[in-house]
Amino acid sequence: MIIPESSQAESNKSGLLSWISKTPYYKLRHRGFLLFTIFALVLPFIKINGNQVIMLSFLHLEFHLFGISYDMQELYLIPLILILVFVFIFLATSLGGRMWCGWGCPQTMFRTLYRDFIQDKLLGLRKLHLKTRPLKLKKWSERLKYLLGLLIFAPLMFAASANILWFFVAPHEFFELLINHPQEHQFLFGFWIALAVFLILDITWFAERFCHYVCPYARIQTVLFDEDTPVAIYDRVRGDNSDGSRSNKNHEGKSDESGDCTGCLACVRICPAEIDIRNGLQLACIACLECVDACEPVMSRLGKKNLVSWTSEKVLVGFKLNLLRPRVWYYTAIIIIISAILAYRGGNRETLLLNINRTTQLYEVKAEGQRVENHYVVLLTNIDTEAHTFSLTTEMLPGLEIKRPRRPFLIKAGGRVRKVLIISTSKMLVRNPGKSTSLDFKIRAFATDLPETIFSERPAIFIFPAENEVQMTP
Numbered sequence: 001m002i003i004p005e006s007s008q009a010e011s012n013k014s015g016l017l018s019w020i021s022k023t024p025y026y027k028l029r030h031r032g033f034l035l036f037t038i039f040a041l042v043l044p045f046i047k048i049n050g051n052q053v054i055m056l057s058f059l060h061l062e063f064h065l066f067g068i069s070y071d072m073q074e075l076y077l078i079p080l081i082l083i084l085v086f087v088f089i090f091l092a093t094s095l096g097g098r099m100w101c102g103w104g105c106p107q108t109m110f111r112t113l114y115r116d117f118i119q120d121k122l123l124g125l126r127k128l129h130l131k132t133r134p135l136k137l138k139k140w141s142e143r144l145k146y147l148l149g150l151l152i153f154a155p156l157m158f159a160a161s162a163n164i165l166w167f168f169v170a171p172h173e174f175f176e177l178l179i180n181h182p183q184e185h186q187f188l189f190g191f192w193i194a195l196a197v198f199l200i201l202d203i204t205w206f207a208e209r210f211c212h213y214v215c216p217y218a219r220i221q222t223v224l225f226d227e228d229t230p231v232a233i234y235d236r237v238r239g240d241n242s243d244g245s246r247s248n249k250n251h252e253g254k255s256d257e258s259g260d261c262t263g264c265l266a267c268v269r270i271c272p273a274e275i276d277i278r279n280g281l282q283l284a285c286i287a288c289l290e291c292v293d294a295c296e297p298v299m300s301r302l303g304k305k306n307l308v309s310w311t312s313e314k315v316l317v318g319f320k321l322n323l324l325r326p327r328v329w330y331y332t333a334i335i336i337i338i339s340a341i342l343a344y345r346g347g348n349r350e351t352l353l354l355n356i357n358r359t360t361q362l363y364e365v366k367a368e369g370q371r372v373e374n375h376y377v378v379l380l381t382n383i384d385t386e387a388h389t390f391s392l393t394t395e396m397l398p399g400l401e402i403k404r405p406r407r408p409f410l411i412k413a414g415g416r417v418r419k420v421l422i423i424s425t426s427k428m429l430v431r432n433p434g435k436s437t438s439l440d441f442k443i444r445a446f447a448t449d450l451p452e453t454i455f456s457e458r459p460a461i462f463i464f465p466a467e468n469e470v471q472m473t474p
């Protein structure tokens, strides 16, 4: 940790740094919240090729990503997507500190909506610059306003939790089930209500304690920081008195008052995480930059520079802003590689999924030892956007014959069909006295109209009995 030795280097304040130094930040944050809310509300309604941009559907056992529908059998892609999300968060944290918390996290957005807009602006129950002061609610009018605030906020949380569920159940399906079949989908609607109640309790009662005690990101973000990461920082060199003490209007006369900090505590009182930023960055800080906004008018009235700023420890002591550090390049490279793999998989994915399982019986000997049968259960999923007629065949092991299904079968677009597959042989495939033999072969499924385009092959095993169990003519 670098201890500030000189005041903020003005010479470094150019380009990007001067842009990110612009206060007040709250206006930018609130615009960002609005854009994020519109984006989250609209995204489930956007369809590409009839599929959502992103959705994990448990009803249809499929996953939509950028308009491509993946079957649950292709869920091996999910870990890649999760890694992508986490590395993206790591990158964002390296570049902007804990910006996700203060600028993108729904927890902070809903807290701002409830505390700053409903309780403060709409109902006048609290003062915006005294975020941490508990509500007294002594008068009846105050209690009524508090209740009204809850009544306004609760439906919004039901809408928000429905919005979250639309990434798991398509919106049109959600409303259709809600209106016509609520009894048959009690788990879905029970979950919706439980999530909404959780959000209401979390935002109105648990508040910033969620960030401090529950959220795992708060724990890991410190290891993602370095001395170039922008955070909210108090300039101790300019702010504190020469004897290292700090002015505090509540304890007048205890210091030499040579530092710029007036001790007004505007930065402390406004902090939703109840932090005194003058004591240094703390784990609970959500990078909302309210303390920066609060100190700005105090210092500008005195004709001085803000004591609290969003900057890096290095910039504070005179170095240049260094965004493109090695770790930023590593994270970017990982994101590009994973995105390329996902794009490649999306472009070269099978249009037919084939899953084969043997039944518990090893084999059946029939026709007085003249025929051997093996039984399988096959699951076929047509990923194509059109219906096709499919057929099955065997490869690599001559002498095998498909007894069932005898005829091709239709699978609609996105449809899934389970079939019992019986493969038999009347040939002496192998002579093995005393024990049965496993023979490798392949099962191929294909669309009869496009056999070279829409097909899938899987390895399988045919169990042929011991020589003394069969009576086949050579």
Ligand code: SF4
Pocket: 232, 270, 271, 272, 273, 274, 275, 276, 277, 284, 285, 286, 287, 288, 289, 290, 291, 292
């Ligand atoms: S110290 Fe408080 S007000 Fe300042 S950025 Fe952190 S959480 Fe926000």
Ligand code: SF4
Pocket: 234, 239, 260, 261, 262, 263, 264, 265, 266, 267, 268, 278, 294, 295, 298, 299, 307, 308
């Ligand atoms: S708002 Fe500025 S002047 Fe007031 S206590 Fe905080 S750092 Fe000091």
